[in-house]
Amino acid sequence: MxxxxxxxxxxxxxxxxxxxxxxxxxxxxxxxxxxxxxxxxxxxxxxxxxxxxxxxxxxxxxxxxxxxxxxxxxxxxxxxxxxxxxxxxxxxxxxxxxxxxxxxxxxxxxxxxxxxxxxxxxxxDRPAIAKMLPTRKNTFSCVLDLGANVDCTPQHLVQFAIMGAMLVSATRQQARPTVGLLNIGEEEIKGNEVVKEAAELLRRSNLNFHGNVEGDDIYAGTVDVIVADGFTGNVALKTSEGLAKMIAEQLREEFLRNWWSRLLAGLAWPVLSRFKKRVDPRRYNGASLLxxxxxxxxxxxxxxxxxxxxxxxxxxxxxxxxVTQRIAEQVQQELELLAAQPAAVSPDTPLA
Amino acid sequence: MxxxxxxxxxxxxxxxxxxxxxxxxxxxxxxxxxxxxxxxxxxxxxxxxxxxxxxxxxxxxxxxxxxxxxxxxxxxxxxxxxxxxxxxxxxxxxxxxxxxxxxxxxxxxxxxxxxxxxxxxxxxDRPAIAKMLPTRKNTFSCVLDLGANVDCTPQHLVQFAIMGAMLVSATRQQARPTVGLLNIGEEEIKGNEVVKEAAELLRRSNLNFHGNVEGDDIYAGTVDVIVADGFTGNVALKTSEGLAKMIAEQLREEFLRNWWSRLLAGLAWPVLSRFKKRVDPRRYNGASLLxxxxxxxxxxxxxxxxxxxxxxxxxxxxxxxxVTQRIAEQVQQELELLAAQPAAVSPDTPLA
The missing domain is CATH 3.40.718.10 (Isopropylmalate Dehydrogenase)
Structure with missing residues (x-):
């Protein structure tokens, strides 16, 4: 076509x-x-x-x-x-x-x-910004939202999960991409209420939900799709850009330090440029408004x-x-699934 | 002593x-x-x-x-x-x-x-976890909270700012460390309500408040202290750890690829080990419970x-x-300053 x-x-x-x-x-x-x-x-x-x-x-x-x-x-x-x-x-x-x-x-x-x-x-309800980031497994993680939505409800996070999963499944030929919810690992405080409720909804969905992941899982390639509110996702992305820039600068500084290191940099050019190519952010340019x-x-x-x-x-x-059609179909499926499941009602919940 | x-x-x-x-x-x-x-x-x-x-x-x-x-x-x-x-x-x-x-x-x-x-x-009100992270300027940024407090009020963020500033001022001999508030850069949505209100309070404080910063400012060394809620701070820290690990692995892989690159790695060992030392996370171990x-x-x-x-x-x-004494003194000063300032009341605010 x-x-x-x-x-x-x-x-x-x-x-x-x-x-x-x-x-x-x-x-x-x-x-x-x-x-x-x-x-x-x-x-x-x-x-x-x-x-x-x-x-x-x-x-x-x-x-x-x-x-x-x-x-x-x-x-x-x-x-x-x-x-x-x-x-x-x-x-x-x-x-x-x-x-x-x-x-x-x-x-x-x-x-x-x-x-x-x-x-x-x-x-x-709301579009999100998604991006493919490289991983240690030489795969990609699709991370979203990267800044379109600061305050998100659990339902928004579920919608992001559907959008990310469909993007990966359609463009990377993965039948059932795994989905992780970005959270923090402290024992005492496993995430805020929004994330907890989103996890509950994702467990009941058709998606291949892996569970919570932490910041380091983005680059570990633990899951195919990582879902976060736009504030957290944006900070993760920008922090990564800043750190990558610092590391590249320091490597360059060490190789430019004296005539001997400069000579080595020249000899090692094929090695260094292959490395540079792997971490080159230009190769990951192009964020999707999903x-x-x-x-x-x-x-x-x-x-x-x-x-x-x-x-x-x-x-x-x-x-x-x-991708647009894939998202539309999956959203309909999820909505039907959720409508078919009675909401979990605790016996203690007073009847309104 | x-x-x-x-x-x-x-x-x-x-x-x-x-x-x-x-x-x-x-x-x-x-x-x-x-x-x-x-x-x-x-x-x-x-x-x-x-x-x-x-x-x-x-x-x-x-x-x-x-x-x-x-x-x-x-x-x-x-x-x-x-x-x-x-x-x-x-x-x-x-x-x-x-x-x-x-x-x-x-x-x-x-x-x-x-x-x-x-x-x-x-x-x-709440202790926070702080850590010194390296920057491109060969300085440090003190980032907090790194995970002790998921949901924060603007007042909590101001307290974190005081704690971070006193940690830096006491241990790094900087009289008036600059303080930035971690935010995101989208034009449409400059941060959530908590961050906006915290910025307002920080502007009225005795602290050397720089304004909003973004994730990449952590490693750019834009400010001395970067304040965030514990969820965002933790994600920024863990994401950094994951990315650093990926980059180190890829550099290593490229130098181990064949006999020529291995030979170069041997020759370049002093250069590579100086670089490694600069980015070695062990040198930044030790998070402060402030x-x-x-x-x-x-x-x-x-x-x-x-x-x-x-x-x-x-x-x-x-x-x-x-540090403990410094924080206690500064908190008292800030509380007195805030008590002396009448809260800004908009003319539209109905009297309760």
């Missing part, structure tokens, strides 16, 4: 300088993908001319006259920029003109606009061409696997 | 095999420190004999007949093991027989027992001798710097 991706060409810190070359490379390497570059035609065409490329049946431009800035308030973008490249790209998904869209623009505006235009899947009636992938704002390429790849994988 | 440290000799995964040799090395290197080994005399003395060491004025044994197991419920330890090595070590701090105590035992039991025996400092009337340091349960040595060092630093 041919897949068409709408690209917010103006989004991110580098706009068309990153999005257009990444899209061109992606087109060259994926003959069954079409791309619609959404944004200001002049900027896009200048970038194409500089690369001696032209439009054609697989590469179109959809004009948009406005750009959402990186620090713009989501509500302002939603209200005042109805012809932004971000909004027009999402409109294409809504109208069926594209199977997915990718933006490196402001996350809050992207989420608000996508939610407004596409609406959430029936049975999903739970919407359509596929929206958020690239890191500071993404370079290679990183943006990976975000495109994530969007195409999701479109090809029919 | 001579410092006496009570060591729970039986605690941790390795008990006396780790605690006793670490204590001996610490005594050898710190002539102004005395140690009381608390636990079963037979086990302690066997360990001393194996090392050809004897008791003396700087090294005593305080017998205790019970041991809290690593998976024991805190309330059970508190109720049933009144003569545990952990409890007797804490009792020594209470009675003035020691200036601080260190245990590698079960965190929940240690916190519950320490809180029961020592009580919290006046003005502090807010109690006495100094209690928790070592990682799996600590080896070197790691336990660093936990002893943390305890001695805190005792020497009078």
């Amino acid at each position: 041919d897949i068409t991706v709408a690209v917010d060409a103006m989004g991110g810190d580098h706009g068309t300088h990153v999005t257009v070359p990444a899209a061109l490379r992606f087109l060259d390497e994926h003959p069954d993908v079409n791309i619609v570059l959404v944004g200001m035609p002049d900027a896009i065409e200048a970038e194409l001319r500089a690369r001696h490329r032209t439009l054609g049946p697989r590469l179109r431009v959809q004009p948009a006259t406005e750009v959402v800035t990186m620090d713009e308030a989501p509500q302002s973008a939603l209200k005042n920029k109805k012809d932004s490249s971000m909004r027009v790209a999402i409109n294409l998904v809504k109208s069926g003109g594209a199977n997915a869209c990718v933006s490196a623009g402001n996350t809050g505006a992207l989420m608000a606009t996508a939610r407004f235009v596409l609406k959430t899947i029936k049975g999903i 739970g919407l009636n359509g596929i929206v992938v958020k690239s890191h704002g500071g993404a370079d061409r290679m990183a943006f390429y990976w975000a495109l790849s994530q969007a195409v994988d999701e479109a090809r696997a029919g | 001579d410092i006496t440290v009570a060591v729970d000799a039986m605690g941790g995964d390795h008990g006396t095999h780790v605690t006793v040799p670490a204590a001996l090395r610490f005594l050898d290197e710190h002539p102004d420190v005395n140690i009381v080994l608390v636990g079963m005399p037979d086990a302690i003395e066997a360990e001393l004999r194996a090392r050809h060491r004897t008791l003396g004025p700087r090294l005593r044994v305080q017998p205790a007949t019970e041991v809290v197991t690593m998976d024991e419920a805190p309330q059970s330890a508190l109720k049933n093991k009144k003569d545990s090595s952990m409890r007797v070590a804490i009792n020594l701090v209470k009675s003035g027989g020691a200036n601080a105590c260190v245990s590698a035992g079960n965190t929940g039991a240690l916190m519950a027992t320490a809180r029961f025996v020592l009580k919290t400092i006046k003005g502090i 807010g109690l009337n006495g100094i209690v340091v928790k070592s990682h349960g799996g600590a080896d001798r070197m790691a336990f040595y660093w936990a002893l060092s943390q305890a001695v630093d805190e005792a020497r710097a009078g």
Whole structure:
């Protein structure tokens, strides 16, 4: 099946300088993908001319006259920029003109606009942001929510679990991905009430629920999907980014310390670069906005061409696997299952 | 000033095999420190004999007949093991027989027992767990709470801020450490209500409040003290441990891949070992249970001798710097300041 991706060409810190070359490379390497570059035609065409490329049946431009800035308030973008490249790209998904869209623009505006235009899947209260992170087992854990929802109910966490499981099952060909609930390990205080209740609901669901996991399980590969509220998930992700940066810097400093260590760095270059490639965050770029009636992938704002390429790849994988449909079906199944189970009533519960 | 440290000799995964040799090395290197080994005399003395060491004025044994197991419920330890090595070590701090105590035992039991025996400092509602983490600036950030308190009020977070700031100011000779509140960066949803209100209170305090920080600021060294509820803090810490382990493993794998990379690893050993030393988590072992009337340091349960040595060092630093007294004084100052400020009342607030 041919897949068409709408690209917010103006989004991110580098706009068309990153999005257009990444899209061109992606087109060259994926003959069954079409791309619609959404944004200001002049900027896009200048970038194409500089690369001696032209439009054609697989590469179109959809004009948009406005750009959402990186620090713009989501509500302002939603209200005042109805012809932004971000909004027009999402409109294409809504109208069926594209199977997915990718933006490196402001996350809050992207989420608000996508939610407004596409609406959430029936049975999903709130969309969530999910990302695949690498593990020690050379697998991936899908972690969500990464910041869209600060305060979550147990039901929200269950919905995130369904969305994450369907993302993994559809794009990674895993029939029954295992799901873990992010919690803390102190004996005295096994998590807050929301997490406890979510665990109870997950145990009664159709999902392959593993139980509680802790922060270190993200990178241990203990489960395929790790569910958290958006506050905790965001802190885990950002903390990881900060630590990885510190470790990379310290390794670099030690290899640049003197002429002998520099010589060794030169000799060890193939080893160090293989290592670097394994931990390169660009390979994991592309967070999925799940739970919407359509596929929206958020690239890191500071993404370079290679990183943006990976975000495109994530969007195409999701479109090809029919992630939206998979989530919608699973949510319906879970709702039916829960409706069929009488809620556990303790004998001490007074009748209202 | 001579410092006496009570060591729970039986605690941790390795008990006396780790605690006793670490204590001996610490005594050898710190002539102004005395140690009381608390636990079963037979086990302690066997360990001393194996090392050809004897008791003396700087090294005593305080017998205790019970041991809290690593998976024991805190309330059970508190109720049933009144003569545990952990409890007797804490009792020594209470009675003035020691200036601080260190245990590698079960965190929940240690916190519950320490809180029961020592009580919290006046003005502090709940103790918190704090740890110094390394930063890219080669400084440390003190992060708390790391898991003692899942659900926190804004007032609790302010108390954590005071405790962390006093720990840093006392042990790291920084007059006015900067304090950040761990939050998330999405435009739409700058943190939950608790964090917002805590920020308001911190702005009105005597502390050097920097404002919100994100997960990556922990390792960027943006501020000296980072305050979070225990759920978020614990997830940040455990996630870091997991990621560091994954990165170390992958670096090792790349250097062990073939004979050439192994040869390079041999040649680069001085470089790699300097790097390893910088990121070695053992150097950061020793979490402080702050807010109690006495100094209690928790070592990682799996600590080896070197790691336990660093936990002893943390305890001695805190005792020497009078951290407990510093926290008590600062809490009183803050309470007086807050009492002097009329609470901000919006004109719309209905009078009760």
